Amino acid sequence: MIEFKFKTSSKVREYCEAIIQEMMSQFNITFEEGVDRINQKWGHFKVKTDEDDMIFHMLPVEWxxxxxxxxxxxxxxKNEKLTPAPYTPSRE
Known part of the structure; x- marks a missing residue:
């Protein structure tokens, strides 16, 4: 079971899982790192629901x-040299 630091609707959870799958595919990271990176990005929210959530304005590949x-x-x-954002694994 995925442990997000925020409550989600089933639609938001599925969308976050699609983002994680994109990160795993594109950047060869683990599922756990994908969850951690989403928690680092959105963990300060208490709830993310499909009724009012802005995450749907971008595709999972973009997120x-x-x-x-x-x-x-x-x-x-295409000419930009990219470096991954700092990542600190969760210790929970």
Whole structure:
């Protein structure tokens, strides 16, 4: 079972799982790292629901790049040298 730091609707949970799958596929990370990176990005929210959630304005493939490289990375620029955002594994 995925342990997000925020409550989700089933639709948001499925969307987050799709983002994790994209990160695993594109960046060869583990499932656990994907969960940790999403928690680092959105863990400060108490609840993320499909009724009012803005995560759906981007595709999972886009979120995967934003979460992996950081919000300021120009991942769409083919000439940009990208470095992954710092990652600290959860110790929970």
């Amino acid at each position: 995967a790049k934003i979460i992996y490289y950081g919000a300021d990375a120009r991942w769409w620029d």
